[in-house]
Amino acid sequence: MQRDTDGGDRFDDRARIYHRTGTQADVPAVLALLDDAVRWLAEHGRTGQWGTEPLSTDPRRIAMVTGWAKESGLVLACVPTGDGGERVVGALAVGAARSYAPPVNEPELYVNLLVTDRSWAGRGVGRALLDRAREIAAERGATxxxxxxxxxxxxxxxxxxxxxxxxxxxxxxxxxxTGPWPGQILSQRIR
Structure with a gap:
């Protein structure tokens, strides 16, 4: 076992992770990941990000995830299970920038969601999904x-x-x- 840059243990599980496009049938799995993240954040006193209520009960969140699936902007990180099935361990949504993001004068791809299964923390799921976002950006000609x-x-x-x-x-x-929500936009050049 090695330490990864986030301080967690890195297992060889990243090699088992594969990506696939999410569909409307995957919306409950993504909402479950979000609910798990909200629960974890609340347990650690970090309620400012997403609050304390399950996001799966918020019609606006359900509509967002459903929209990403309809637009083929949803990417799932999955691992095979012993029974021939799969387990969703992360989700990424990419597409157009959010309305509050200042416009840019170049082709871009915007990460609208990145969430991972908390039991897979430190195993590279988020990094693998961000790598996939970079690949999608390059495929679409985004800079x-x-x-x-x-x-x-x-x-x-x-x-x-x-x-x-x-x-x-x-x-x-x-x-x-509930009050102001502070955010940060970050960017990365695509070669």
Whole structure:
């Protein structure tokens, strides 16, 4: 076992991970990943990012995930199970930039979602999905890959993306009924 750059143990599981395009049938699996992430964040006192309520009960979130699946912008990281099936261990959604992201004057791909199974933390699932996002960007002729994330608390998520090769660009704030939500846009050049 080696230590990976995030401080977690890296197993050889990344070699077992494969990617496939998500479909509408995969929406419940993605929502389950999101609910697990919300639960984990809340258990660790990090409720500023997604709150404390399961996202699978939020009609807006369900519609977003369904839309990504309909537009073929959903990519799943899966591992084979012993019974010939698969387990979804991560999800990535790519497409157009969010409305709050400043427009750019070049072809880009925007990461709208990156979530991994918490029981697979430190095993390279997120990095593998970001690698896939880079491949998709290159396939589509994009010269820029952007992502945004929660920038509150200790900015741990911002640092995660910086370690993954992104550079912090514009900070932003989304006004929510529960108060302002601080965000950070990060970018990376695609060769």
């Amino acid at each position: 820029l890959l952007r992502v945004d994330c929660y920038a509150g608390g200790d900015r741990a998520l911002v640092r995660y993306y910086e370690r993954a090769g992104f550079t912090a660009a514009e900070p932003f704030t989304v006004d929510r009924p």
